[in-house]
Amino acid sequence: MARKIIETVDLWKEYSLGDQVIPVLRGINLVVEEGEFLAIMGPSGAGKSTLMHILGCLDVPTRGKYILDGEDVSLMNDTHLSQVRNRKLGFVFQAFYLVPWATALENVMLPFLYADRSPKDARERAVQALTRMGMGDRLKHKPSELSGGQQQRVAIARAIVNDPSLLLADEPTGNLDSASSREVMEIFQEMNGEGRTIVLITHDREVAAYASRRIMLKDGLIMEEG
Amino acid sequence: MTGEGQGIEAKGRGQGVGEEVDGLSFLSHPLSFKGASRRVSQVFKEMKASLLGVFFMTLGVVISVVAITVIASLGEGTRIKITEILREVNFGSNAFLVFAGGGKFFGPAETRKDTLTMGDVEAMARFDFVHGVSPGQFAFFPVSYGGEVHRTRVNGVLPQWAPLANWRVVEGRFITWRDERRRAKVAVLGWKTARDLFGGEDPLGKFVKVSGVLFRVVGVLERKGAVGRHQLDTRVVIPLSTCQRRILNRDWLDVVKVVLVPGVDVHEARAKVAELLRKRHRIRPPHPDDFRIITPEQIIAFLTKASQTLTLMLLLIGAIALVVSGIVITNIMLAVITERQSIIGLRRALGATKGDIMFHYSFFSLLVSLVGGILGLAMGLVLASLISRFSPIPARAPWYLLVAAPLFALFIGGIFGIHPARRAAALHPVEVLK
Numbered sequence: 001m002a003r004k005i006i007e008t009v010d011l012w013k014e015y016s017l018g019d020q021v022i023p024v025l026r027g028i029n030l031v032v033e034e035g036e037f038l039a040i041m042g043p044s045g046a047g048k049s050t051l052m053h054i055l056g057c058l059d060v061p062t063r064g065k066y067i068l069d070g071e072d073v074s075l076m077n078d079t080h081l082s083q084v085r086n087r088k089l090g091f092v093f094q095a096f097y098l099v100p101w102a103t104a105l106e107n108v109m110l111p112f113l114y115a116d117r118s119p120k121d122a123r124e125r126a127v128q129a130l131t132r133m134g135m136g137d138r139l140k141h142k143p144s145e146l147s148g149g150q151q152q153r154v155a156i157a158r159a160i161v162n163d164p165s166l167l168l169a170d171e172p173t174g175n176l177d178s179a180s181s182r183e184v185m186e187i188f189q190e191m192n193g194e195g196r197t198i199v200l201i202t203h204d205r206e207v208a209a210y211a212s213r214r215i216m217l218k219d220g221l222i223m224e225e226g
Numbered sequence: 227m228t229g230e231g232q233g234i235e236a237k238g239r240g241q242g243v244g245e246e247v248d249g250l251s252f253l254s255h256p257l258s259f260k261g262a263s264r265r266v267s268q269v270f271k272e273m274k275a276s277l278l279g280v281f282f283m284t285l286g287v288v289i290s291v292v293a294i295t296v297i298a299s300l301g302e303g304t305r306i307k308i309t310e311i312l313r314e315v316n317f318g319s320n321a322f323l324v325f326a327g328g329g330k331f332f333g334p335a336e337t338r339k340d341t342l343t344m345g346d347v348e349a350m351a352r353f354d355f356v357h358g359v360s361p362g363q364f365a366f367f368p369v370s371y372g373g374e375v376h377r378t379r380v381n382g383v384l385p386q387w388a389p390l391a392n393w394r395v396v397e398g399r400f401i402t403w404r405d406e407r408r409r410a411k412v413a414v415l416g417w418k419t420a421r422d423l424f425g426g427e428d429p430l431g432k433f434v435k436v437s438g439v440l441f442r443v444v445g446v447l448e449r450k451g452a453v454g455r456h457q458l459d460t461r462v463v464i465p466l467s468t469c470q471r472r473i474l475n476r477d478w479l480d481v482v483k484v485v486l487v488p489g490v491d492v493h494e495a496r497a498k499v500a501e502l503l504r505k506r507h508r509i510r511p512p513h514p515d516d517f518r519i520i521t522p523e524q525i526i527a528f529l530t531k532a533s534q535t536l537t538l539m540l541l542l543i544g545a546i547a548l549v550v551s552g553i554v555i556t557n558i559m560l561a562v563i564t565e566r567q568s569i570i571g572l573r574r575a576l577g578a579t580k581g582d583i584m585f586h587y588s589f590f591s592l593l594v595s596l597v598g599g600i601l602g603l604a605m606g607l608v609l610a611s612l613i614s615r616f617s618p619i620p621a622r623a624p625w626y627l628l629v630a631a632p633l634f635a636l637f638i639g640g641i642f643g644i645h646p647a648r649r650a651a652a653l654h655p656v657e658v659l660k
């Protein structure tokens with residue numbers, strides 16, 4: 001059996017509004033194995049982003065257990081979670097979130113800034129990652145000088161430059177036209193083909209079709225798998 | 227959303243993202259030099275991206291530090307200049323002045339003042355700790371030559387006045403004992419008075435009119451300058467006996483300068499002279515002295531007191547300006563951070579700890595204030611020296627200013643940068659990555 005990258009046990013997330021408690025995630029049991037490409041779908045407000053934030057160690061669950069790549073992260077403090085994000089996770093967001101005053105190359109090198117020990121060949125690795133994304137000739141471009149699809153490819157390069165065990169993407173094609181969406185999804189598929197574990201959130205069935213496995217999230221629960 | 231005070235809050239477990247408060251954990255894992263320099267270069271890049279904000283933050287600090295530097299330099303320069311000039315007229319630490327009439331410093335006499343006589347002077351001269359005494363009378367009179375009339379101080383003095391005041395003549399000669407004995411109508415002019423009355427003309431042998439009496443000019447004094455606003459070079463010096471008999475029509479003296487033998491304790495000497503005068507004037511407690519003894523330190527203190535109070539007040543205003551510029555720093559930093567919150571969230575997602583974010587923005591404001599402090603100091607020193615070049619106010623930066631100005635600016639940047647930096651570090655990544 002393959003290694004489990006994600007394992008959650010009865011994961012809850014609640015928000016309190018005054019004395020009212022609003023449950024957003026109501027007992028998520030999810031296992032994602034190494035090399036899987038999982039698409040999480042579901043209506044707006046279902047809790048998809050909330051789940052991704054917890055899976056990405058950007059937020060903590062109210063209750064339940066989360067084991068990431070063999071490490072129980074449910075009880076870690078902020079500094080440890082930061083280190084886990086740096087070492088094990090790569091993020092791709094709908095809004096790209098590139099640093100506007102930095103070049104493509106500098107953006108991709110950002111994760112090394114927070115690594116305990118930055119690799120000697122940091123720059124080389126960043127160039128490699130960008131080249132893989134077909135951006136090898138745009139190293140010195142600022143985000144504003146790139147198209148949406150190109151910006152997202154820089155963001156993906158940044159997400160994988162540290163060779164994370166899990167790549168998380170929240171609606172990565174949400175801001176892209178259909179041609180760029182296809183390009184980006186092909187990249188995800190290709191990376192999955194090389195054995196990279198990916199969890200992707202989307203509204204779009206066509207986008208979800210690139211995944212190897214799909215789940216539906218509804219009212220804070222996993223409703224169907226298929 | 228800033229995640230603060232929203233009424234909605236995550237029910238965490240007391241740990242996890244956003245709940246560690248110290249924000250100083252970056253201190254626990256040492257940074258390599260390279261790591262630190264790469265982070266610093268990140269700060270520089272971010273500063274370049276908000277030049278206008280950085281400009282205004284720096285400007286505030288620069289303006290207040292310039293003000294502080296100029297004020298402190300001019301104040302210190304004035305103090306040093308006064309001390310130098312007093313020393314120049316041989317009124318350093320080994321001399322004091324005895325004024326006729328008791329009362330407060332420089333106030334009007336509160337007792338009779340016609341008691342200081344040549345007899346007192348001769349008695350004082352007999353002390354073996356006294357190197358020399360120089361009695362004098364002074365009064366203000368219109369002094370004229372041709373069409374020029376100037377109200378000028380007239381000094382009646384004895385020949386020893388010149389050596390005891392360390393004052394040479396640059397033209398002609400000084401008053402002699404022969405002049406004194408004969409009550410000669412001869413005058414020695416102060417450098418500026420000679421200029422004012424005669425312009426380029428040679429004053430020697432010419433006659434000036436003092437209080438209706440014609441005096442032949444026999445000499446011109448060397449130039450000494452001014453103590454504060456008190457010009458030393460406007461005066462007409464005449465023999466004491468001439469002054470007593472022909473001008474003021476009185477015998478009693480206004481002032482006696484007592485110069486001590488080197489190494490003598492001024493305070494002891496002063497006490498002995500006071501005792502002598504009380505005995506000679508038959509003054510017993512509780513009756514007040516009918517004379518005042520004033521030392522150079524008292525004169526310096528008096529002359530600098532007004533300007534010192536002013537300097538202190540202006541410095542305080544400068545310090546307040548610096549605090550205001552600190553508030554500007556806080557506000558601009560908060561604006562910068564609000565504008566950059568998604569990037570802060572991104573940095574957190576990429577692995578930045580709260581401490582990393584703290585470091586980043588603290589360094590930002592510290593750098594701004596340090597640069598502002600050094601720039602302000604440099605510009606202030608240049609401005610102070612320009613002011614002193616084009617005005618009579620001398621400038622001298624006190625040494626402590628060179629350290630204190632940048633340090634104080636840095637301190638302000640640190641204090642007023644903490645709040646924004648903490649705010650940035652406390653931003654919850656989930657709240658800002660939406």
Ligand SMILES: Nc1ncnc2c1ncn2[C@@H]1O[C@H](COP(=O)(O)OP(=O)(O)OP(=O)(O)O)[C@@H](O)[C@H]1O
Nearest residue numbers: 015022024043044045046047048049050051234235
């Ligand atoms: N800080 C918060 N306080 C209170 N409720 C919140 C908070 N954050 C999210 N929620 C609620 O949690 C629910 C799930 O939000 P989430 O962003 O996970 O939905 P989503 O599935 O990603 O939706 P979308 O497809 O629109 O992005 C929503 O109803 C939202 O209002």
Ligand SMILES: [Mg+2]
Nearest residue numbers: 048049050170
């Ligand atoms: Mg969402």
